[in-house]
Amino acid sequence: MELRDVVGRSSPVKIPSAATASDALISMIANKTDYLLVDRSGPHDAYGVVTRRDLIVEGIANGRDLSSTPVLELARKPLVVMNNLDLDIRWVAKKMTDEGISKIAVFDKEKFLGFISDVDIMRAVVAKKEAKK
Amino acid sequence: MTGGILTLKDIVKTFEMPTVGRLETVQSAMEKMLEIDGYTLLVPRKNRTDAYGIITKKDIVSKVIAEGKDPRKVKVKDVMSKPLVILTNLALDLRYVAKAMANSKVSTIAVFDKGDFYGYVTEACILDGVYHALRRSKLEQGVEFVSC
Numbered sequence: 001m002e003l004r005d006v007v008g009r010s011s012p013v014k015i016p017s018a019a020t021a022s023d024a025l026i027s028m029i030a031n032k033t034d035y036l037l038v039d040r041s042g043p044h045d046a047y048g049v050v051t052r053r054d055l056i057v058e059g060i061a062n063g064r065d066l067s068s069t070p071v072l073e074l075a076r077k078p079l080v081v082m083n084n085l086d087l088d089i090r091w092v093a094k095k096m097t098d099e100g101i102s103k104i105a106v107f108d109k110e111k112f113l114g115f116i117s118d119v120d121i122m123r124a125v126v127a128k129k130e131a132k133k
Numbered sequence: 134m135t136g137g138i139l140t141l142k143d144i145v146k147t148f149e150m151p152t153v154g155r156l157e158t159v160q161s162a163m164e165k166m167l168e169i170d171g172y173t174l175l176v177p178r179k180n181r182t183d184a185y186g187i188i189t190k191k192d193i194v195s196k197v198i199a200e201g202k203d204p205r206k207v208k209v210k211d212v213m214s215k216p217l218v219i220l221t222n223l224a225l226d227l228r229y230v231a232k233a234m235a236n237s238k239v240s241t242i243a244v245f246d247k248g249d250f251y252g253y254v255t256e257a258c259i260l261d262g263v264y265h266a267l268r269r270s271k272l273e274q275g276v277e278f279v280s281c
Contacts, residue, residue: 060228126160
C-alpha cells in the first residue's frame, strides 16, 4: 500500500488567513469537518492547517477569547508535506506520529493533491486486507 | 449555563460508547471504527478489580501501522490506553476540561459524578459547546441592536 493509493479523496475547506478562531470554529461545524486549510496571503506566504484539536489545546485550554484570536495564532504553519508518492503507507503513519499531527499535505512535484488523515490510513489498511481475502 | 461560564456539565454527553473486546485484533477494531464512523472504542474490563481501557485511531496509527506491525496479529490489549482519564467535578470550567485534554494528550475523557459513571467528553463536545455559546451571544447582541 503506497501513498498514491490513499491521497486525494477529499478536498479541504479553506479559510482566509485574516479570519478569527471563532470563524474557523463556525466553518468546521457548518462543513462537518475537523480541519481547515488556512489560505496564504500572497505567493511568498505558506499555507497553514488548523484542526479541532488546535482550537481546543491552543485556544480554549489557554482561556483565550476565540472571537478576538486570529486563526493564524492557533494554526500550524507551514504544512507538513510529503511528496514521494511511492512511499509505503507505514512511513506516512510514522511521520504523523513523529510530528504529533493528524493531517499531512501531499504534493506531486508542484501540484497539491490533497490531505491525508489518520482515518484515510486506517481505511486504506482495512481495504487492503479485504481485497486479499 | 451558570453565570455565562460554560462548565463540564453543559457539554458532557451521555451515550453508550461502542466497545471492542480486549482480546480482539486491531484489524477488527479498525473495521468497527470505520463502520460506525466513530474513532474511539471502549475496552471492557476483565473483572471488578480491572480498569476500563480505551482505543483510538491515534493508538492504531502510531503503535501498529507506523511500526509496520500486522493489525491482524496485534491484540487490542497491547495498544489500548488504560486506565481512562477521568474528571469528576461537573462544575469545572470548560477551559480546564480542554486543558485536561491537552495535558493528558487524549481526545476523550470519561466523566464520573459521585462515583457513578456519567458520560464522556470528546473534542467534538467541546467545540459544539463553544459554538452554541457563541451563537447564543450573537443572537443576544442582535436582539439588543433591534431594541435600540
